[in-house]
Amino acid sequence: MHETPALPLNDGNRIPQIGFGVWRLEEDKAPEVVGAAIKAGYRHIDTAQGYENEAGVGEAIAQASIDRGELFITSKLRNGHQGYDSALRSLDESLARLKLDHLDLFLIHWPAPAHDRYVDTWKALVEAQKNGKVKSIGVSNFLPEHIQRIVDATGVVPAVNQIELHAAYQQRAIREWLQEHEIQIECYSPLGGQGSQLLEDDAIKDIAEAHGKSPAQVIIRWHLQQNLIVLPKSSKPERARDNFDVWDFTLTREDLDRIDALDRPDGKTLPEPNENNEMF
Template sequence: MISAPRLPLSDGSTIPQLGVGTYKVPAEVTTDLVAGALAAGYRHIDTAALYGNEAEVGEGLRASGLERDEVFVTTKVWNDDQGFDETLRAFDTSAAKLGLDRVDLYLIHWPIPSADRYVDTWRALQRLQEEGRATSIGVSNFSVPHLERLREETGVLPAVNQVELHPRFPQDALVDWHAAHEIVTESWAPLARGGLLGEPLLARIAEKHGKTPAQVVVRWHLDRGLVVFPKSVSLDRIRENGDVFDFVLDADDHEAIATLDTGERTGRNPDLD
C-alpha cells in the first residue's frame, strides 16, 4: 500500500505529498481510476473545473468506501469564472459535481493578468475558507509579482502554488521564494508530459536504484519537498508511480539531474496571459 507523507500548510492543515492528477483523464475512465488509486493507498486527488471530470472524481471517491476525511481533494476555478461572485458560483457548481460540501484545497487555475480579476477571485476564495467550504486555498501558475500583489491587497498569501515543474524546468528561484513565505510548491507536468522518460541520464540513475525513470523523477520531486501528482490513465502505471518510498536519490543523482535544466516549459507562460 502506498503511504505518502503529509506536508504542513501555513493555515495549519496538512497535504499528502503524492497524489493522482486527473488532467486529460477521460471522464469515462475517471471513476474507476480514482477508486483504484485510492485502493492502492493514494489519498490525494487533483482535479479542476476545466478537466470536465469532477462528477466522475466524486463517484470514484464514493466507490472507494473511504471516509471523507481520509481523502484530500483539490479542484480549481477556471479563467472564465474569475471575479468575486462568479467564483462563488463556480465553486458551488464544482462542489455539486463532486458531491461534496467541502473541498480540501481550492485553487485559482491561472492568474490571467490581462483580465485583472485574480485579486477579486482570491477574495472569494478567502470567503469560502472563512465559511469552511474550502479548508485551504491557493493558486496555480502564479509568479512572484502575482503573489506579492495578493499579499499587498489582501494581506494573505496562498497556502499552495501549483506550477509547471520538472527537471528541465526546476523553478529553483520560485521554490526558494515559496519556502521563505511558507507556500507549498506543487508540481504539474512533473515528467515534462512524458518527455523525460527516454532521457539516458535518468535511465542510468534508474538502473542504479532498480527503478524506472518515471520513479526516479517522482522521487526527485519528493526529495525536494514538493507535492507531486503524476498523471496516467493506466492504474498499473499509477501504482508504479507510487512505489517510490523505498529509496532516495543521493547527492550525485541530484547533481546529475540538475544538468537537465534547460528552462524549457511544456505549457504557456502565465506572465504573458
C-alpha cells in the first residue's frame, strides 16, 4: 500500500496530498464506504457539518484498525453556525458526532459575506486551535479579499483554502495568490463536478490510454503533479481504490500542457463564493 505524500502547512503541520471526500454520502452508508477507503490506503478524510454524515464517518474511524494518529480528519462549519460563540459550540458538536477529541483541520465552509460573520467565526477557530481542539484551521470557497480581511483582523493566515478546482476550471489567478501567501490549495470536485464531461474528453482519454490508466486517474495525477491537494469522492469502493492508485505513473510535460488547455471561463459547477449566502 502506497503511503500518501504529505505537504507542509504554514502552521508547521502536514496534510496528506490525497483525501477522500464524502459530500452526498448518506449517513448510513458512511461507515462502510469510508471504512473501505481507509482500507484502500486513504488517510485523509474530508467531511462537513453540512454533509450530514459526520456520525457515520466517526463510526468508520472508530472501526478502523489503525491508530487515530495515522488519520487526518477534516470537517467544515456550516454557514448557519457562523459567529464566535456558535462556531465554538458547533465544533464541539462535530467532535461529539465524530467521536474525536480533536480535528486535524477545521474550515469555514463558505464566507457568506452578506451575513458578515466570517471574521468573528475565524477568531473562534483561532481560539479552538489554541485550545487544542483543532490542529490546523482554514477556509473553503474564500476569495483573496475574504482571506485578507481575516488575516488583518487576527494576524493568523489560514493553512488551506478548499476550492473548486479541476481541469475545466483551473483558477490560476487565485492559485497564484494563495501560493504567494503560503496557503495550501485543496481541490474539491477534482473530476469536474456534477454533469462534467471531463472524463469523456478526448485529450484526457488519449492520455489515459497512453499510460494504461483511467481518465479519472489521469485527472487526479494532474492535480498531484502541481502540488495541489486533491479530494476525489466516490460511494463505490472499487472506484475509490482506483482513484487512489495513481502513484505508479507520471504525466509528461506534453500531457500536462494538453490538460492545461482544457481550462474554460464557464467551467465552474458550484456557486460563486460571494453568491452562496444560504444559512444552511
